[in-house]
Amino acid sequence: MSIMELSTFESGILLWIQENLRGAWDKIVVFITFLGDAGWFWIALTVLLLIIRKTRMRALGPAFALAIDVLVCNVTLKNLFMRPRPYVSFDFLVPLGHLDNETSFPSGHTCSSFAAAAAIYFMYGKKAGIPAFILASLISLSRLYVGVHYPTDILAGVIVGVLCGLAGAAICKAITKKVEKKKAAEQK
Numbered sequence: 475m476s477i478m479e480l481s482t483f484e485s486g487i488l489l490w491i492q493e494n495l496r497g498a499w500d501k502i503v504v505f506i507t508f509l510g511d512a513g514w515f516w517i518a519l520t521v522l523l524l525i526i527r528k529t530r531m532r533a534l535g536p537a538f539a540l541a542i543d544v545l546v547c548n549v550t551l552k553n554l555f556m557r558p559r560p561y562v563s564f565d566f567l568v569p570l571g572h573l574d575n576e577t578s579f580p581s582g583h584t585c586s587s588f589a590a591a592a593a594i595y596f597m598y599g600k601k602a603g604i605p606a607f608i609l610a611s612l613i614s615l616s617r618l619y620v621g622v623h624y625p626t627d628i629l630a631g632v633i634v635g636v637l638c639g640l641a642g643a644a645i646c647k648a649i650t651k652k653v654e655k656k657k658a659a660e661q662k
Contacts (some may be wrong), residue, residue, distance in 0.1 A: 488567055520590065539639045558577065581614065
């Protein structure tokens with residue numbers, strides 16, 4: 475299957491969503507997609523976790539994950555692939571909400587959401603991680619609903635995001651281990 479055939483197949487999925495699912499849920503889904511705009515929700519949550527003394531060290535995981543995500547997704551991959559948005563390539567697709575003028579692949583909303591969610595999962599456990607993954611999934615699916623990403627943009631965003639989250643958590647755990655080792659040495 476060629477790139478154009480894949481894009482045509484994917485635009486068919488988006489057209490089906492546009493014709494069969496849109497309507498009563500539009501305002502809710504546009505709000506959900508807004509939560510992922512520029513990663514603001516995940517950044518605000520991370521800042522809040524950094525402020526709280528009890529959660530400060532573990533909050534470095536999502537902070538590093540989001541920083542890595544910006545470099546990998548927004549700076550590198552989007553500029554490397556420069557895939558146009560579906561509504562640019564297929565005029566029968568009508569996006570909801572404000573239009574993004576950046577490129578489509580991979581989905582930045584999805585990357586940042588899954589980077590933060592994965593880091594939260596690995597730093598805070600299931601109790602915080604599962605709700606984070608649920609919200610990340612809703613934000614990602616909202617990007618299909620509003621018609622600004624192809625399904626493969628979302629899939630790539632999930633993969634890249636989770637890898638960024640793993641990297642952020644690993645860096646945080648390495649730093650925490652060094653800090654704890656230093657504190658233990660100072661107490662002797």
